[in-house]
Structures are given as C-alpha cells and as structure tokens.
Amino acid sequence: MSKLPDLLTIGQVVQRSGIPHTALRFYEDRGLITSERTAGNQRRYQRGVLRRLAFIRAAQRVGLSLEQIRDALATLPDGRVPTRTDWQRLSRTWRAELDARIDALQRLRDRLTSCIGCGCLSLKTCSLHNADDRFAADGPGAPRLRPVCEGGR
C-alpha cells in the first residue's frame, strides 16, 4: 500500500505553501516552525507545518508581528500534533483581537470623517488628536495588539 510520506522536504513545503525557502529558514530561526534533520543535515518537515504556515500568513495579513505569532504558536502542544481543539483555542484569541482591531478602525474612520472632514482639525481640541493621546497612553497591562500603526516610538 502506498502511503503518503510523513516528512516533507523544504522544496515540497515551498511548493505547497507558496512561501520561499528563504522565508522558511527565517521562520525557523525565529522559532515559528521547526524541522527535523536527515543524516545528511537536510530539513524534513512534518505535515503540520503547512497548517502552521497558513496560520502564520493569515495572522500576518491582519498586521500581527512574527513575534506575536510565535508567542501564539508557542501555546500549541509541544509533543503531539495539535488537535482541532488546540487550533480553536488559538482562533478564539485571534478572533477577539480582530474584533478589537475592526472596532478601532471604525472609530478612526468615523472620527476622521467628522473631524478632518469638517475642517475643524485642531491639535488642541480635536478628538483625533485626543485619540492619539489615548493610544499613546495605552500602556499598562497586557501588551495590546499592536495598533494598526504605532504613532511614534
């Protein structure tokens, strides 16, 4: 009986994920994915890496940094293949963060229209400016989702 091979070469992963090999190695460096090695020191990936990669790309698309993604992936079980439940847990986290992000964007859009749009924009009184302050002072507590763009550092 022909059985699907359990381990993928880097070339196969490139082909199936669309992610360049340079990026794969980069992700490995950064601890987002892992690989085993053959006797000849070549990488062999477990199938699950494809799901991880899809997840990484999806998370990047919504503006999360590799560091944040790595931290999230680190919550997946180490020894075994993640179950549907494991992924669901992660997904719920992203869902909440996405909701927050959408919310922030909508607020911003509405302010932008009513504030810049009306020509009243003043650094003293404008709510857009105040919004900046609020963002800047967002500090204490858990590290928030990186804002869409961090105004000044």
Added chain:
Amino acid sequence: MSKLPDLLTIGQVVQRSGIPHTALRFYEDRGLITSERTAGNQRRYQRGVLRRLAFIRAAQRVGLSLEQIRDALATLPDGRVPTRTDWQRLSRTWRAELDARIDALQRLRDRLTSCIGCGCLSLKTCSLHNADDRFAADGPGAPRLRPVCEGGR
C-alpha cells in the same frame, strides 16, 4: 504692520505636534511637509503644518505608508492654504480606503474563524490559503510594509 507671526520654529512644532524633530526633518526629506528658511538657514513652518502633521499621523494609524500619504497630500493646493473643501476631498479618499480595509478585515476574521477554527484548514481547499497565494506572488525585492490587509494595494 499687522504681519502675523505665523511662522513656527521646529521646536514649537515639536511641542505642539508631539512629533520629534528628527521625524519632522525626515518627513520634509520625504516631501510630506515643507518649510521656509530664515536668513540663518533655520526652518520656519507655516501654521498649516500642524494640520498636515495631524493628518499624517492619523493616516499612519490606519496603516498607510508615508508614500501613500505623501501622494495624497500632494493633491492639496500648492500655493495657498488648503481650504476646508480641499481637506474634505482628501478625507473622502481616506474614507473609502478605510471602508475597504474594514471590509477586508471582517472578511478575514470570518474566514479565520470558520476555517482555522473548525480545524479544516487545508492548503488545497481553504479559502484562507487561496487568499495567501496572491501574497506569495508579490515578487522579489524587499517586503512592503505589511498592510492591514492587501485589499487596496
């Protein structure tokens, strides 16, 4: 004469905008703002620069690149102080862009939940992955600033 002391030093602009002087010079280099010079070669900003700066920060917050912002600002009249109407025109542009971004984020969130969340994630069939493909084809060169979502391009 009633010559209004309309011109601000860079220090004053820093104080009133909260943007560091290094960034101000950087923005000037990139053509986002302009300044006049005194006989002694020091920058003097027109009052309107404050509104421009607020606009720049607001646009950055929603994930637009300085290049995009510069292009948008370039549509403002060159010789005269922009009127409310000028700003309104710009604001409408952003409004559309923001709407598109919000839309894309929502779609992504829904897909993420229904796709990764359900554990079905497959690189062959998953719509998340198909969305990724467009990304992978982005060609060589350095990565663009990761947009909130690749909706507008």
Added chain:
DNA sequence: GTGCAACCTCGACCAAACTCGAGGTCAACG
C-alpha cells in the same frame, strides 16, 4: 561681546521581515 540653547547637516545606526549570493554538501540518475 559672550554664553548657551536651539538649530543646522550628514552619515551611521536601529528593527522588522525578508532576499541574495558565495561557497560548499548531498542525493539520485546514468
């Protein structure tokens, strides 16, 4: 007319997220 803060330029450096290239190894086919 001097002291000093504020300002100037310019080049180096930072961080993220990669890409590229050089120089070498491994695996499989003929």
Added chain:
DNA sequence: CGTTGACCTCGAGTTTGGTCGAGGTTGCAC
C-alpha cells in the same frame, strides 16, 4: 564515477520609518 539539482550555512543587502551623534552655526539674553 560524474554530473546535476536540491539543499546547506552564514553574512551582507533591502525597504520603511525612523533615531542618534558629531561637529558646526544662529539667535537672543545678559
């Protein structure tokens, strides 16, 4: 055994959006 293509490491380069520091000038108060 030789060739070819896939793979390896490691360091340097790229873009965006800045910051930092050195070394020099300006502006204003005393």
